[in-house]
Amino acid sequence: MxxxxxxxxxxxxxxxxxxxxxxxxxxxxxxxxxxxxxxxxxxxxxxxxxxxxxxxxxxxxxxxxxxxxxxxxxxxxxxxxxxxxxxxxxxxxxxxxxxxxxxxxxxxxxxxxxxxxxxxxxxxxxxxxxxxxxxxxxxxxxxxxxxxxxxxxxxxxxxxxxxxxxxKSPWNPLHISYGEDVDLALQTMAQCITTAGFLQDSYTPRWLALKYLEGDSQIQEKGRRNNPAVDKELQEIVAKVGEHLHKTMETYPEAIIADHRYGYIKSVLRQEVIAHKFDIDRLHASDRIDKVLTNRFMGPLIMLAILLGLYKFTFTYSQLPVAWFAAFFGWLSAHLSTILPDGHLKSMLISGVIHGMGGVLGFVPLIMFMFFGIAILEDSGYLARVAFMMDRVFRIFGLHGSSVMAYIVSGGIAGGCAVPGVMAARTLRSPRERLATLLTVSFMNCGAKLPVLALLTATFFSRSQAQLMFLLTLLAWVVALTAAKILRLTVLRGESTPFVMELPPYRFPTFRGLLIHTWERTWQYIKKAGTTILAISILIWAMMTFPGLPQSEEQNFARQRQEVTASTAQTVDNQQLKEKLAAIDTAQAGSTLRHSLAGRIGITMESVSWLPGFDWRTNIALVGGFAAKEVIVTTLGTAYSLGETDPENNASLSETLAKDPHWNPVVALALIVFVMFYAPCFVTVVCISKESGSWKWGLFSICFNTTFAFLLATLVYQGGRLMGFAG
Amino acid sequence: MPTVPLRQMQKDQSGTITAVKVGGELGRRIRDMGIVPGTRITIMGRAPLFDPVAIRIMGGTLTLRNSEADHIEVEIA
Missing domain, CATH: 3.40.50.300 (P-loop containing nucleotide triphosphate hydrolases)
Structure with missing residues (x-):
């Protein structure tokens, strides 16, 4: 064949x-x-x-x-x-x-x-x-x-x-009768279409006429482009029938057509095709389950428990495979750093490629677990119930009941991740609501922002850290939903997509279906996002490395090393020597960062960043944070020449910040607000672009979020200063 | 038999749809899902905040917002 x-x-x-x-x-x-x-x-x-x-x-x-x-x-x-x-x-x-x-x-x-x-x-x-x-x-x-x-x-x-x-029989269209008025119009229009040879390549005349009467914008647009004269003639007939139907029966051609289609179906089924043994309104098992799961009081509680369960499942059970990936990439970079000579190639392979790949694959277990959980909720029919119960609340903000999933996974319960969150928005079928969700989920406090928030709250608000963290979670919700509303009133303006949807009967998902679902979506993430993420990761590495220190400074550090080695050689204290050399390395890393493109950007940005109270070190850290939010802590450490800073263990950085005269609680709060809301990390940006089908929206999220965060942080800093909290 | 907008129907109340007075995208969606004149409809319940409403129609369950239900008139029986 x-x-x-x-x-x-x-x-x-x-x-x-x-x-x-x-x-x-x-x-x-x-x-x-x-x-x-x-x-x-x-x-x-x-x-x-x-x-x-x-x-x-x-x-x-x-x-x-x-x-x-x-x-x-x-x-x-x-x-x-x-x-x-x-x-x-x-x-x-x-x-x-x-x-x-x-x-x-x-x-x-x-x-x-x-x-x-x-x-x-x-x-x-x-x-x-x-x-x-x-x-x-x-x-x-x-x-x-x-x-x-x-x-x-x-x-x-x-x-x-x-x-x-x-x-291989030819296509054989069924002709349903739509009542006198519509049938007559159909006939006239079909004749007109045949005579003009209008759009005859793929459609039959009667079908085309029907679509015109149904107000099908896609076909009408094609018609307008193909032959404006015929299109006009057809539109006139449609308008005439429409007017007539409205006057005589207060209805629309499309309504008449739908009614007659159902009439046709009813007439077929009535001819001894279907027989009901029970009353059609009889309550089935599924309805009895719904009596509990969508109950006014129990329903929301059960839903909260289920969503919490999904969240725990995604972020707790994926920890082990995430740790395996981390350990593997850790081993790989350690191994490479011993066999490769020092230099840019080594630095690029380790900081660019391996970190980048680790970044891509590190999310894989998260995405897999989340999609598995969502597939269960979706295939069982529960997701539709979530939308049903949450819709009233989310509609206020121009969203859809199903949006709740994406927000929660993204960090609606602090510690989520916007990457699976963005992908969870797939369950939304309404385009505008979906886009508004996609663009605002990154405002939630994801797991990577937490180390930054923890560092700053512990340093400057140690007495009320827990309360403040809780308030910040609430703030994230308020900001995300408000931003969604703003988007729906401006760039995503438009009527809400009709909510009408099915509550399908509850079904046990098939294991095979769940696996196929999960694997398919995970693989798409790896394939589509993976390559882009790797490329950007290398780009960011280059930004933070090049153009490197001028030769004079390089020599300066080399000389310092020589001097230290020479002077300590006599005392034969190896440990002391190592410490001193390490201090020089750290100092060099600090000045290299300052000289790099990212550093220069950070310094240049001081011309505006004084408004929210950030110095160049903070700026560099924020530029680095575009790679991943937890990098903010590490970069801040490097910028303060503290050497390798572990995001989880940052006592020395905390001390440095507390002592630094530039820092005070108001600056810290402004930075917290900025970190929470500025540009999503680039993995999220890539996912937003892929999910929305356009890089335009990825770019939009960078600009929109950063502007928004900047305004808010400026408000906090300048407001705090005016009120005299800046000490 | 009284005719009322769908929004005003109580839980477990049944009736026959007499009119769907909306065109455009919403009208199309509503009809696609089987909400057409002559069809029997039963209110299954309402969401915790009394909106949307769940209805039984043609043996399946649908939900729609109250603002959408406003366009649908039902003869109670």
């Missing part, structure tokens, strides 16, 4: 589409992106018993084929442009009427199709009996009952799809 057969999987979210895809393709999957959008494109391979191969494309889950969401546009464009041999439409048999709404639209498109009645066992338990043969005869497409979870019926399904593909 020259061309392998292609099947496209289409269906509602929660109909079991992903489960079927996993069952059919197993681990033979490939995840990519549709060009220009952040929607995942999943393809897999299926082998028939005969040995024949087929490619299966998992289209994004949609309820409809209009063009309102990216998912719908992607699914529809794929069908129309790529023309798969057969569409496998997976439907939830326990909720068939609504699921057939998408099927009806696929039939109207005319693509060769097989319908899979999934979860036929669940339907039976709910007292629903379905006549697949009858449904097949009425819809004129094969209908196969399956259980995607166990694989029952999937062989028959694939056989039916293969047979249909072999027939």
């Amino acid at each position: 020259s061309n392998p057969i292609t099947f496209a999987l289409a269906g509602n979210p929660n109909a079991g589409k992903t489960t079927l895809f996993n069952t059919l393709t197993g681990a033979r999957q490939h995840v990519g992106n549709y060009p220009g959008v952040t929607v995942e494109k999943k393809a897999g391979a299926y082998t028939f018993p005969s040995g024949e191969e087929a490619t299966i494309i998992d289209l994004p889950g949609t309820y409809s084929l209009t063009a309102y969401s990216v998912e719908e546009v992607v699914a529809r464009d794929y069908l129309v442009q790529e023309k798969p041999d057969v569409v496998i439409n997976i439907t939830d048999a326990s909720n068939l009427e609504r699921n057939l709404y998408l099927s009806a639209q696929l039939l109207e498109l005319g693509v060769p199709m097989v319908i899979a009645l999934n979860m036929i066992d669940v339907a039976r338990d709910r007292g629903i009996s379905l006549d697949a043969h009858r449904l097949s005869a009425l819809l004129k497409v094969p209908v196969i009952p399956i259980i995607a979870r166990s694989g029952k019926g999937t062989a028959e399904l694939m056989a039916a799809a293969l047979e249909l593909a072999r027939r």
Whole structure:
């Protein structure tokens, strides 16, 4: 065979589409992106018993084929442009009427199709009996009952799809009657389209006319570009029908069309296709669980416990693998530093490459654990309940109920991490709300900011450290939510995306599904973010190393070393000699940093940084903090020429700061505020860019956050000074 | 039988949708999910802060915000 057969999987979210895809393709999957959008494109391979191969494309889950969401546009464009041999439409048999709404639209498109009645066992338990043969005869497409979870019926399904593909029948659009007014308009428009040969390459006239009547902006835009005259003519007909319908029935063409589609489905199902043994409103097991889990009082408490559990799971259990990675990279750099000669290559390999790779891979266990936890919540159906319960609160800030997850993982409970937090925002389906979440989660107090906050609070506010840390966590929430609101009122202005969503019945997630989910997302992080992070890591290393000390100063340090060695040689005290040499090394590291590009930036920035009260040393540390926030402590140590400073054990730095006349509680507080809110670390920036699909947003987060932090820190410092706290 | 906006319905109350008076994206979304005239609807409950509302429709459960429910009229039965 020259061309392998292609099947496209289409269906509602929660109909079991992903489960079927996993069952059919197993681990033979490939995840990519549709060009220009952040929607995942999943393809897999299926082998028939005969040995024949087929490619299966998992289209994004949609309820409809209009063009309102990216998912719908992607699914529809794929069908129309790529023309798969057969569409496998997976439907939830326990909720068939609504699921057939998408099927009806696929039939109207005319693509060769097989319908899979999934979860036929669940339907039976709910007292629903379905006549697949009858449904097949009425819809004129094969209908196969399956259980995607166990694989029952999937062989028959694939056989039916293969047979249909072999027939190579032309597309055969279904014509549903939409009532007199709309049908008449459709006819006139279809005629006009045919005569003009308007957009005839991929669409049938009636379908195009239907989309115009439905107010489909994507198709209308295409039409306008293709032939403005015909587009205008069609728009006029649409306007006329719309006006008429509004006057006579107070309704819209799109409403009439939807009503008639459901009418068509009802008329099919009524012909002895479906029988309910119980009342349709009967409470199922899932509803009884909901009585507890979404209970007005118990619900939020249980949710808090579950989210806390997820948080603990992610950050506690990932510690061990994180430590392994750290130990491995520690060993690697120690090993390299013994075998490589001193110089820039060694410095770059150790500080740039190995630290960079450690930075990339260090997040992997975190991301894996978090996605595993989220996959459980998502696949079981609980995540939708979280959104349901939290929506009222988050909506105030222009966000969505699902945003809560991202905030908590990012450090809503102090000590999280914005990288998995940014990735957790994937569960949001509303574009504006998602972007607002992406851009504000980094305001939370992540684990890397904590050493900085701990150092400063311990040094300057030792008596009320615990209270202050708690207040800072609250401050992070207030700032993040306020910033989200500001964004939604300015750059992300726009009506909130409709919230209408499904509360799917609770289901036990399949272990295999969880593993595939987790691995897929983790691998994407490694692949997409990894390379960029490595490159930036080397760049930052270069900034903090070059252009190096001028020769005269290098010689100066060399001379000092010689003098020390010569003078101590007589006393034969090795220990003392080592200490003295180390002191010179530290002093040299301090001046090298000052001479480096980062140092120069730090010094230049003093011209503005006096406003929030930062000196050049702090500035350098903050520049370094872009690599990772915990670097702020280390860099501050180097800038004060204290040598290697362990972020966790910083007694000497703390003492130095306490004694330094430049420092006082007001400066410390201004710095705390600045560190909390300025540019996210570049790993987060890379993730924001990848997740939003544009570097523009990554750059935006750097500028927006830094400006915001600068203003706030200036306010704190200048305000504190005016009130006379600066001592 | 009285016709009321969905927002005013009580928990466990049922009825038949008589009108969905909204167009555009929201109207489309609402109809995509099966909220169309002639369909039976039951209130399953409300979120802890009384908004959004959970409804049973066509055998499945949906949630929508009160502001979205305002466009939907139901004949109580």
